[in-house]
Amino acid sequence: MSNAAAGPAGPVGPAEVLRTPAFALFWSATTLRAFGTAIAGVAFQVLIVTVIQATPMQISILSALGVVPYLFLGLIIGALMDRWRRQPTLVLTSVGRAVVLATIPVLLLTDTLTFWSLAVVVLALGVLTLFADSAAQPLLPHLVARRSLVMANARLGQSATVAGTAGPALGGALLTLVGAPVLFLVEAGLIAVSALLQSRIRVTETRAEPRPLGRHLGHDIVEGVRYTYRHRTLRPLALSVHTWFLAHSIVTTLFGVFTLRELGVPEWAFGLILAVGGVGGFLGAVVAPRIGARLGAGRAILLGRTLTVAPWLALALLPLTATTSLALLLPLLAAVQFLYALSQGIEDANEMGYRQAVAPDFLQGRMNSTIRTANRVIFFFGALSAGFLVTLFGYPVALGVAAIVFAVAALVILFSPLHRARHDDDHGVPGASA
The missing domain is CATH 1.20.1250.20 (MFS general substrate transporter like domains)
Structure with a gap:
């Protein structure tokens, strides 16, 4: 367990969870990412309907692509997260998501955004999100004391709810003011900042137990x-x-x-x-x-x-x-x-x-x-x-x-x-x- 779970003055009670530096950084990064995703969700819908003029079947395919990584890779990535360090995984996936989101303005400005290119973007974001989710859940117990886990999850739930409620309205307003290319650049920037915050988390993760010779991921x-x-x-x-x-x-x-x-x-x-x-x-x-x-x-x-x-x-x-x-x-x-x-x-x-x-x-x-x-x-x-x-x-x-x-x-x-x-x-x- 990380030293951050206890803090400088002994165990941290549930009411003080945001005073734990490691969790404060984790919460800030997660909140930024949630707002960025909610804001850009409006722009994604506009792209699908008005720019690429997707058919109902294509819309269904794009929707399914967001779930496909969980169906085919969920158990594999979950097993990898018990072998890999979770905090670096969070940082790398956030950097990857920022890069993928930044390609959308390029595709728009070069008039090369098609159903297939957007499908690749959605699939890549789905895989990266799966890695991030799979790393975040087992990392949290390293950031706060066990008795603070409910409060920590509650804080994350509160910010996610605010982002999910206010984000679409804010996204619609920004889409009208600055347009889709700038909006996606804003989201890429928010995700990049979240990666920076995650990289500053100081946590000592438990080293994975050595696997017996010949033991594979299955x-x-x-x-x-x-x-x-x-x-x-x-x-x-x-x-x-x-x-x-x-x-x-x-x-x-x-x-x-x-x-x-x-x-x-x-x-x-x-x-x-x-x-x-x-x-x-x-x-x-x-x-x-x-x-x-x-x-x-x-x-x-x-x-x-x-x-x-x-x-x-x-x-x-x-x-x-x-x-x-x-x-x-x-x-x-x-x-x-x-x-x-x-x-x-x-x-x-x-x-x-x-x-x-x-x-x-x-x-x-x-x-x-x-x-x-x-x-x-x-x-x-x-x-x-x-x-x-x-x-x-x-x-x-x-x-x-x-x-x-x-x-x-x-x-x-x-x-x-x-x-x-x-x-x-x-x-x-x-x-x-x-």
């Missing part, structure tokens, strides 16, 4: 999968989050179409609804450490999972149509997004903090990549199933199915040893598979 991957799904509390946590992702893929795929097309909500009102959701996510991340300390990790995650059920069940059961008054629709839909984001804010920080505290360092990368890769696969197929559910049964039934799946995710926690787990349990080291 053995490491199998070991990580086996550890995750045999662990007494990580197994139900993983199964619960997989189930949650199935329902999440359905509601995120359908909510926009249901709101805008089926209910006829105007675009300005839809933007306001999503903004209210951002407020809920921020508040959830704010209260997550206190809830985790009071209830324990398992019950805090269970609370988040349980809160998720009610808004989508209400949306499925209420007789809403395009003739329903906007005065009723607006607060109702805003409440759905608020509660949904609030629940995510509560559970995300507690879930990540618990995962990072439980797994030994030499398995962190593989444990996280195992869960993350399965989530992406489930999301991919869940999004496809959403279309079939709506086509066959309509929006209310599809949203009701999602609510039931959310409830199952909560029940997995309730009827498992995880619901009694606390962040300050003595987790020990490997072998907690009893």
